[in-house]
Amino acid sequence: MSKKITVKLFASLMKFLPVNSTKSHGFDYKIDETTTVGYLIDDLKLPRNVIHIVLLNGVYLDAETRDETPLNEGDTLGFWPPVAGG
Amino acid sequence: MQMSLVIDANKCTGCLQCEMACSYEGEGVFNPTKSRIKIFPFHEEGIFVPYTCTQCDEAWCMHACPVEAIVLNKETGAKEIVNDLCVGCKVCTIACPFGTVNYNADSGKVIKCDLCGGDPECAKACPTDAITYQDANWTGYDKMKDYAAKAMPAN
């Protein structure tokens, strides 16, 4: 059974957004039962060396454990390069 | 190969690193008012434009100097001020159509860009490549390449 999640790409990662994505930088994405964050990163061809902050439903995923993190129906996954401001 | 300063205003952020590098090379202090290159902010248009001497071949300043204090550096193509000869008459500042030769009241001589003898400090200091030092015969190379990319046929 497939699941639907929302993927959001920000800052310099916006260039990896599909052409028809919404103005809130997100798009819906269908995944398989067993899809993990790591699998999704590769599936979307996101550059691993650029990804710095990954928020799953707003909660930071540690770089060490992020690849194995499973995804569930309705999850929102946000990706950022290194960013800061003030 | 003769080289030229190439300016791309779209890349300039107005930080004045070039002015400081220039004043330090020329006067030994960090002092934008003693820089041979100037950044002009056009506030409402939202753009910063670096401007300095383009080293004209038939240089108005050189021809106008009554004491032959402006000479051609054959290696770099720069028109250089010979301080020992300059009498501070300022005729060159009037002759130059671009305003890039200016009088320095502290020394009583004029100052202008001399390409730092072939290794311009402004270009080295620019953090965004708004000022680069390139083959004088191909100053349009980057622009041409940009437009070539646009004309590239889809494959």
Add this chain to the structure above:
Amino acid sequence: MSWTKKVLRINLTEGTCTPEPLNMEWAELYLGQRGLATKYLTEEVPPTTDPLSPENTMYMITGPLTGTMASTAGRYSVVTKSPLTGAVACSNSGGFFGNEMKCAGWDMVILEGKSPTPVYISINDDKAEILPADEIWGKSVWEADEWLHAKHQDPQLRIAAIGVSGEKGVLYSAIINDLHRAAGRSGVGTVMGSKNVKAIALRGSKGVTVNDPKAFFEATTAAKKVLAENAVTGEGLPALGTQVLMNVINEMGAQPTHNYKESVFAGASKISGEAMLEARDSDGKPNLTRNAGCFACTISCGRISTIDPQHFSVQNKEDLHPSYHGNSGGLEYEAAWALGSDTGVDDLDALTYAQFVCNEQGLDPISLGSTIAAAMELFEEGVITTEDTGGIELNFGNAEAMIKCTELVAKGEGFGLELGQGSARFCEKHGRPELSMTVRGQEFPAYDPRSIQGMGLGYATSNRGACHLRGYTVASEVLGIPIKTDPLETEGKAGLQIAFQNATAAFDSAGICIFTSFAWSLEDVAPQLDAACEGEWTVERLSEIGERVWNLERLYNDAAGLGGSADKLPPRMVSEAVTSGPAEGKVNGLDKMLPEYYAERGWSPEGDVTAETKARLGL
């Protein structure tokens, strides 16, 4: 070398401009800018002084690196006793004013006393004059800027000025230099206005030298390389500016919304840095035109933007300055959250317009937005009505109301002057002090301290009142710089805050921008200072200076009655849990962090600097 070792003391009561030597003994201990001027303040202005009286003094000061080729080295600070907080005020600004002061041969310009009539200060190298400003009193910063350039026939003058708000006594008025760079917080512009000083116009031709040029070029070139190769300072900040934070902070549930009632804002992405890049319908242009650098800055996070020409804010306004129809200093994150999510306004052009007004009239957009948001909550609760607001329907999300309030505060008129007293006084007046999101009377910045615990401790202990620029643990808690810590955890946050606070105080005293600290540590700063200045400047010495400066500020606040008793957060932060998002159910654990903080600082359990700590730091 590097310091000019000269101070210009301007007594406005007497009408005198007197050069004096910089106190180099103090410079050895407090470096420059924030640290050194605070030392002058503590020696010259008693902590109980009325901030708006002639007895208060204002210090405009550079750091030893200011005016050099070190990256970002164009900074100056304004130090005084704040009329908003009563505590020490120190506001730091970029642009091109600080380097010009240094080039004119002055480390610091001191304004003391009060002029009997409106004046401006003209400084051209050694020549300093107090000149009449009657023609620009009542005009905006931008109008004063044009008038001064024309009057002196000098397009290269660098000008810092106050707007009408600062003349009228709005308590969070800023000093604006170079049209849109601000010494923004704590009402330093109000102090300038209280002295009847409209502007300072500078021209310097002397230049700046350093102690060991060869070592200096090596150190600054290496440090610039660090900035260029860092993903944040080399790529993120130039591309999206501070506004890159809007979506991150919102997605993680720390976006202050509706006067901090909520911490997720539905309209965040519409007012984000990413949104500033999107082409609009009316003219096909994006809000953002380009990025811009302050003096010597190789990061260049500044935004140059336009307002949609079709937007209501710029329609049918005949007396609008032409800059509103062109480019000006655009939206920064702190303005965007305060005027945007906190008031519930998700209209990017309305926010850009309000930011332009803050620049034109010299206002701190954080305190402004936050005060409007508090007034909106009072309005929605029925505590104030259209009778109080002069007919404005002050509901959350009403962009026109936000703009109207901004314009009224900018002019210091009617309801605007009331809002201009800041949210602490406004809420107090209307009997609901708990709705003011302030510490020491200064409004919160952009991070919900229930969702980012360390920032709560930072706000509570910040010497200039709630502030993000005194100890930016967001870097660690959210962004993973230099290492990632859990934003919802209180453990370890006391030590983290102290480390950030001390390092920041050192950066703020050197003449460089705190944004370099996303890539630099004191290890990168020390060699630059060491080459620029006489004597030895090591990481250890800078760390100690940072700690000394922090404690000196604290001692001044203590004596002003704003020490440990003021280390408090509003009740909403410590007893009302977050209602939605990733931090749902959380309150700030200040009670856990504060005792640990006091202990690690070497302070008493009441938060007093102990005799031991004073002795250790030479205070």
